[in-house]
Amino acid sequence: MASIPESEGRLMQPARTVLRHRWPLRLMHWINLACMLALVGSGLQIFNAHPALYWGEASHFDTPLLAMESVRGADGKGQGVTRLGNATYDTTGLFGVSANAEGRNVRRGFPEWATIPGPRSLALGRRWHFFFAWAWVINGICYLAWSLASRHLRDDLAMRRRDWREVPRSVLDHLRFRHPQGSEALRYNPLQKLAYLGVIFVLTPLVLLTGLSMSPQLDSVMSGFIALVGGRQSARTLHFVAMSLFVLFTLVHVLMVVYAGPINEMRSMITGRFRVRGEQGGAAHAE
Structure with a gap:
């Protein structure tokens, strides 16, 4: 009786479809994208009033x-x-x-x-910016509340010991354009987790604090933060840098979606359904 080596005997299982993203996450994802596009466009409109x-x-x-x-x-x-x-x-x-x-x-x-809205309109740019800023904040609060209630933040995004050990390998996989297959594609890799956590807990507070500190009505409330960063112009510069990092994150995110398979990735964020391919089964044996 002979057995086939495990490396040769592992069989590729048929592709299967799973629910990857629940509807609240999908809805808030698209609201967030719409708000970010409006915020960046209207923010650049405001910046154009004094582009320095x-x-x-x-x-x-x-x-x-x-x-x-x-x-x-x-x-x-x-x-x-x-x-x-x-x-x-x-x-x-x-x-x-x-x-x-x-x-x-x-x-x-x-x-x-x-820039939006229109070619030159500082007043309209500010109205759009403030409106979508509040919509973005409300959507973000809903996301945090849902993530805590559904354990999405703890179960899916929290870094664990295994994730820290896998950071070097994840970096190499990204540099070599290696995309995880099978069940591995269903979980966030360490670089994804670090990127999302950085956006949620570093970039988002920074852009909110710097945005609020530029308002003259909040001088007394934000005076400590303004002094900490070196002045109102410093806050404006940090706000611009944070916006640029959001844009960079979005571009890399889109690039990764295209690289991983745009149809499958987009379907999972629209319908929630994700097709798992390349999954290996147990070793086959022959007598």
Whole structure:
């Protein structure tokens, strides 16, 4: 009687469909995405009113940390220039000078397609920003309440000893574009957990505190935090950095969805159903 080696005898089981995401999580995920898109677009609209960042309490116009400007080039036409510290970059067509809806180059920080609502409206930008900020906060509170009640935060996102040990391997898997198969694809890997926890407990509080600290009505309430970060302009800069990290997180998230299988991943976030493939069964034996 002979047996087939386990490495050869393990059989691929038929694909199966499981419920991966429950409906409250799916609903809050899409509400969060809509709010984030509106917040980024309206935030850039507000930023365009003065497209520069500083550190400290006051705006020192000669030495900004970041500035998007328009200068007259050698040909007499407007040229977009972005200053980052002491470095200067020609960003015509994207930052400083970009085409409007009619195709004409105009002076503006971020291009028209990246801002809402409308091409130039600071007042409307602020209204949109505040409205969707409150919607985002309410949605976030609902997410935290549901995550605690359903044990999603503890069971799915909490880092355990095993996760910390697997961080190096997870980094290598991402660098090699290796995606988990079978039942492993149903759980969050260590890098996913760290990214989600960082967004929930670091980036979100930072963007909320810096956003609130820019409001003159909250001077007395936020004075301690404003002093801690070095001034209102510092808070504005940190708010911009936090927004940029949110955008970066979203782009990486979308890239990972495309890499892992966009149809399957999107179906799981719309219907909740996820198709598990590549799962191995027990070893087969032959006599």
